Amino acid sequence: MLFRHFFTLNHKIILSLAIVFVAVALLIQLDNPDTLNAKPNRDLAAVSQPTFPQSPPASEPETQSYLIKKGDTLSDIFDSKGIPGSVLHQILEADVEYLSLETLQPGKRVTFKYDGHRVLEALVLRIDAARTITFSLQDDGAFVARKEESETHWHSAITRGAIKGSFYASAVKSGLSDAEVAEVAYLLKSKIDFRRDLRSGDTFTVVTGREMTHDSPTGRQRIEAVSLLRGLKAYNAFLFEDGNYYNETGESVLLAFLRWPTEKRFRISSPFSPDRLNPITGRRSPHNGVDLATPVGTPIVSTGDGVVSRIGNHPFAGRYVDISHSGTFETRYLHLSKVLVKRGQRIKRGQKIALTGNSGRSTGSHLHFEFHVNGQPVNPLTADIPTAAKVPDIELASFKAQVSKQLASMQPRISSDLILATGSPKSTRTTEENEGRHDIN
Numbered sequence: 001m002l003f004r005h006f007f008t009l010n011h012k013i014i015l016s017l018a019i020v021f022v023a024v025a026l027l028i029q030l031d032n033p034d035t036l037n038a039k040p041n042r043d044l045a046a047v048s049q050p051t052f053p054q055s056p057p058a059s060e061p062e063t064q065s066y067l068i069k070k071g072d073t074l075s076d077i078f079d080s081k082g083i084p085g086s087v088l089h090q091i092l093e094a095d096v097e098y099l100s101l102e103t104l105q106p107g108k109r110v111t112f113k114y115d116g117h118r119v120l121e122a123l124v125l126r127i128d129a130a131r132t133i134t135f136s137l138q139d140d141g142a143f144v145a146r147k148e149e150s151e152t153h154w155h156s157a158i159t160r161g162a163i164k165g166s167f168y169a170s171a172v173k174s175g176l177s178d179a180e181v182a183e184v185a186y187l188l189k190s191k192i193d194f195r196r197d198l199r200s201g202d203t204f205t206v207v208t209g210r211e212m213t214h215d216s217p218t219g220r221q222r223i224e225a226v227s228l229l230r231g232l233k234a235y236n237a238f239l240f241e242d243g244n245y246y247n248e249t250g251e252s253v254l255l256a257f258l259r260w261p262t263e264k265r266f267r268i269s270s271p272f273s274p275d276r277l278n279p280i281t282g283r284r285s286p287h288n289g290v291d292l293a294t295p296v297g298t299p300i301v302s303t304g305d306g307v308v309s310r311i312g313n314h315p316f317a318g319r320y321v322d323i324s325h326s327g328t329f330e331t332r333y334l335h336l337s338k339v340l341v342k343r344g345q346r347i348k349r350g351q352k353i354a355l356t357g358n359s360g361r362s363t364g365s366h367l368h369f370e371f372h373v374n375g376q377p378v379n380p381l382t383a384d385i386p387t388a389a390k391v392p393d394i395e396l397a398s399f400k401a402q403v404s405k406q407l408a409s410m411q412p413r414i415s416s417d418l419i420l421a422t423g424s425p426k427s428t429r430t431t432e433e434n435e436g437r438h439d440i441n
């Protein structure tokens with residue numbers, strides 16, 4: 001009897017504990033709908049601690065992950081987390097050399113890392129499967145940005161097709177995306193009029209690359225080689241290691257870049273540097289561009305043909321324009337007084353795109369000019385960027401070796417298999433059967 005009474009009492013305690021546990025668990029879920037590996041926040045942990053000594057102590061740091069939705073702004077996200085605007089301001093200051101938080105893409109994640117007193121210690125933005133940028137709190141309350149990249153490789157595939165109707169329709173039918181078709185047309189536009197010159201039965205072969213981490217695509221894509229056969233004449237473009245495209249003899253198929261984004265040359269007020277002592281913050285950080293001492297209102301020209309990929313107004317970078325050139329290259333122009341182009345607009349080399357100014361945080365009127373190769377900033381005034389119209393002599397042998405390897409891999413595979421098997425190509429097999437995209441590595 002005594003034993004049974006004791007058991008019942010214990011049973012009740014266990015039941016009550018279970019109810020409390022379920023209630024607490026539900027509260028945590030409701031409170032943090034976007035939390036991955038949710039840990040109880042400080043208040044809940046304090047409530048549950050006497051009953052659950054195994055719960056994390058109040059000083060446990062916390063990590064919350066937020067999935068970016070369409071229409072989200074950074075200040076809305078920070079508001080919803082109760083993080084002061086001054087903290088966001090510090091983070092934006094650290095982002096001035098990257099502008100990575102300027103375009104919040106739905107589906108990407110930001111991770112908030114708090115210390116035990118719910119002070120934001122770090123913000124991590126996942127740019128893609130291979131890249132993150134981390135903003136870390138320093139002792140003086142400022143944040144420092146660090147970009148990290150894991151190893152990637154390019155996975156190539158071949159797409160073949162024949163012209164039937166327009167080039168666009170034929171290329172899309174063969175499996176190329178709209179962006180890839182536009183890129184192919186861009187690469188060969190100086191050689192071929194895609195509306196007039198192509199005939200039914202002309203063929204094209206395109207090698208496309210997808211950037212991969214060890215197991216997943218990063219979303220970056222590129223055209224690695226194009227061969228368009230018009231009658232008996234081939235029009236080719238091959239991507240070389242310098243990021244430029246050349247024909248089979250090593251001549252650039254694209255116009256070379258201008259070195260300067262201004263008609264006149266200006267004094268360099270601050271050089272490109274991977275580790276610069278910032279004159280305003282007194283902190284060492286990369287300076288991803290070159291500063292040119294331009295008076296307000298100096299016309300800025302795009303240094304290459306391209307498309308306006310982004311226009312913005314940043315508290316530190318000021319008004320800015322990004323121009324994407326053939327996928328591999330990007331130029332960026334900051335602290336503008338006036339932008340003269342629209343997002344998505346096609347731009348010619350030498351076209352006026354903006355006027356210089358002093359917007360954002362700046363010690364005086366200047367142009368901050370960046371040049372990126374495959375997402376990496378390089379010194380725009382000295383880097384080995386395609387300002388020459390040919391593959392340099394010293395690299396010509398390695399370029400030609402690459403081209404013959406690529407051309408060999410671009411030959412229809414089924415035909416060569418048949419040649420091996422039968423000694424002669426089977427004439428009844430049409431090129432139609434080789435159409436579409438095939439992996440080659």
Ligand SMILES: [Zn+2]
Pocket residue numbers: 270287289290291367368369
């Ligand atoms: Zn600068």
